[in-house]
Amino acid sequence: MEQILANGVYLGSQYAMIALGLTLIFALMNVLNFAHGQMYVIGGFVTYTIYGQWGVPFVLALVMSCVTLAILGALIEKFLFAPVIKGSAREESTMLLAAGIAFFLDAVILLVFGEKQRGVPKIVDGVFNWDFRIIMPYDRILICMLAILSIVAFIGLMQYTKTGRALRALAQDRTAAQLMGVNVDRYSMIGFALGAMLAGLVGGLLVTITGVNLGMGGPTSIKAFMMVMIGGAGVISGAIWGGIILGFMEAIGLALLYQYGDITYLLIFVSLMIFLAIRPQGLMGKPWG
Amino acid sequence: MQRRSLMKAALTAATLTAFGATAAFAENPVLKIGFVGVTSGPAAAWGISNQRSMEARAAWINETGGYTIGDTTYDIEIVSFDDQKDPKRAIAGMEKMAQEGIHYVVGPNVDDGAAAVRPVAESNGIMYFPYAFPKELYQAPASNAVLGMVANYQSGPAIYKYLMENEGVKTVAFIAANESDPLSQRDGGVEAAEALGLEVVSASVTYQVDTTDFTPVLTPVMRAQPDLLVLSGVSPANAPQLIRSARELGFQGLISTETAQDAGVLAEGAGDLANGFISVGGASTPELASPMMNEFVQRYTDMFGEYNDESNTKVYALEYILETLKADPSAITDVDAFQATMDTFEAPNPYMNGDAKLRYVGMSSFGQRRQVAVPLVVNVYQDGAFETLFVAEVD
Structure with a gap:
């Protein structure tokens, strides 16, 4: 049981981080960013290149991943999403654009980083073993703690800074925020950059554990959407709870249901369908949007 | 006036260069060989190592004057199609090969894709070399699939x-x-x-x-x-x-x-923890690799920046196709002739030291010769490279 709890905490923390960026972008711009997984993958590859290939310290590589993705996110918002949102009232326009960006980034990743699975040297050696009740490599413990710290820092940024207040105002009511003097265009770009940066951060953190490859983008986006749907689209606390719930469901399912084959995700999807039928707005979402 | 002369000279040079390039390209007729496999998504590494092996070998052949089959020397062109590991796309890929008049195709990489393309291949006279294991693909009445590796x-x-x-x-x-x-x-x-x-x-x-x-x-x-x-x-x-x-x-x-695995990927992803890991490989360990294998690895690396150890097993399919066509030139457009030749075909294995042969096997597993005889090389990973554990043959 202890091992299941430990796995659940670890999976939950990394999933929550993946979902945070996606839900932030949705909250601010009502955009379902299908390219979120690809941004995560690029973050992983940037850290792989800078830390794994060039030998630059891991923390610096992580910062470079965040900066790269923040710039990429800002450019994507300014030159792609902002014009489409202004020019089209139909929500599917941004969905199609996001899907197109996902395919484009997949192609770019293949060209630049190749088709192989990539990994980096462990940042901490050794395994924590508590009498075989909990076995957890130290690097996972460190990444889990860093993920939790990042989530706390993100919440702090959103709660206690001027930028965070502006972003929250934008998420609550775009028109009202504009009337109160918030520069909507500027903060939309900052918000998108922040969401992409979170994807880059988690990609850079997890490349030390899971490695990274070209094909991880799509499945990562799907998992992120599941977490957002569980927690409630566009709600920061919802994304965190969605990640933690999915992490624990996965850890418990894999530990207890293994003898029945791979039915964990089948049950998760069935549960999700039933849950959404009862509460379509998710745990923390509001029915009116 | 001077400017006009310069423009004329430039135009003439450009025309001659273009003509020269065309003439050089058209020197040999082109023999197209197809590839239908997965080159995108999570399993991209499987198909890309296939495709790049074929492209590296084809470029090598073309650079050294082409490949002689009968009285004709051909340049080899690889026509590729990404099936995205989707059987429907694999069928579309095989139909594209048929439309281009291609009779020899490497791939698909997975079971359901290989099974899906069978009717298209058989009805259009295409021999295909899947990397998929279901026996019914290779047992009669199936006729056109040739297993490209050891199952x-x-x-x-x-x-x-x-x-x-x-x-x-x-x-x-x-x-x-x-x-x-x-x-x-x-x-x-x-x-x-x-x-x-x-x-x-x-x-x-x-x-x-x-x-x-x-x-x-x-x-x-x-x-x-x-x-x-x-x-x-x-x-x-x-x-x-x-x-x-x-x-x-x-x-x-x-x-x-x-x-098959890649030593570099294991080294990066698992480091010393991968020591002792046993997998199936080709003829790339130093004691087995022939000079031609070493040159292939070098050319592949020069062309794509990095070698993929999976290609040790995937270099063979194109070689088998070309060598079999060389043994019976009429098979270029007649797969029945190709199938007849398969029963007796034998040629030296250029990628392996010793007296290993290229030949078709599969009588024990499939009741007919529908498998390429690649060496069953079992490797063990140790400190960043593969070492040969043992070598066996498949009948």
Whole structure:
């Protein structure tokens, strides 16, 4: 049981981080960013290149991943999403654009980083073993703690800074925020950059554990959407709870249901369908949007 | 005036260059060979190593004057199609090959794709070389598929037997991705292990193909403490993570797979934890690789920046096609002639030291010669490179 709890905490923390960026972008711009997984993958590859290939310290590589993705996110918002949102009232326009960006980034990743699975040297050696009740490599413990710290820092940024207040105002009511003097265009770009940066951060953190490859983008986006749907689209606390719930469901399912084959995700999807039928707005979402 | 002369000279030079280039390109007629396989998504590494092996070899042939079949010397052109591991796309790819008049295709990479293209291939006179294991693809009445590698039901028993005799392995556990290829390979492995007298202590654990963290997946398997953990049909992307998680969970036994792997990927993803990992490879270890194999590796590396060890097994299909066509030039447009030639075809294996031969096998497994005789080279990973554990042949 202890091992299941430990796995659940670890999976939950990394999933929550993946979902945070996606839900932030949705909250601010009502955009379902299908390219979120690809941004995560690029973050992983940037850290792989800078830390794994060039030998630059891991923390610096992580910062470079965040900066790269923040710039990429800002450019994507300014030159792609902002014009489409202004020019089209139909929500599917941004969905199609996001899907197109996902395919484009997949192609770019293949060209630049190749088709192989990539990994980096462990940042901490050794395994924590508590009498075989909990076995957890130290690097996972460190990444889990860093993920939790990042989530706390993100919440702090959103709660206690001027930028965070502006972003929250934008998420609550775009028109009202504009009337109160918030520069909507500027903060939309900052918000998108922040969401992409979170994807880059988690990609850079997890490349030390899971490695990274070209094909991880799509499945990562799907998992992120599941977490957002569980927690409630566009709600920061919802994304965190969605990640933690999915992490624990996965850890418990894999530990207890293994003898029945791979039915964990089948049950998760069935549960999700039933849950959404009862509460379509998710745990923390509001029915009116 | 001077400017006009300069423009005329430039125009003439450009025309001559263009003409020269065209003339050089048109010097040899072109023989098109197709590739239909997965070159995008999570399994991209499988198909890309296929495609790049073919492109590297074709470029090498063309650079050295072309390939002579009968009285004609051809330049080789590789026509590729990404089936995205989707059977519907694989059918579309094979139809494209038929429309282009191509009779020889390498791929698809997976079971369902290889099964889906069979009607298209057979009705359009296309011989295809899948990397998929279902026996019905190669047994009569199927006629046009040729297995391009060693199947797991051929390599698995050889590996298990070797480990029983040399390492005292008595118990085995299997883990596979929840997909048709790995699951069928797991079932074949379980059957082979039981037939050899091994005790199968775990075979029900599977994982989603997009899993990135294998610690929760492997925890129940580790409780069984097998002597040997078999990663059935594992992709090169998942192998290092599985090995790493198993070792970090305290697993001390042997780990093996029947798929080809890449030493660089293992080194990056699992480091020293991958030492002792057993997999199936080609003729790339120093003692087996011929000078031609070494040159192929060098050319591939120069062309694409990095070699992929999976190509050790994937370099063969194009060579078999061309050598068989050389043995019977009428087979260029007549696959019946190709099939007839397969029964008696034999040529030196240029990629392996010694007297190894290129020939078609498969009588034991399929009742007809529908498999290329690539060497069954079982490798063990050690400190960043593969070492040959043993070499066997498939009949």
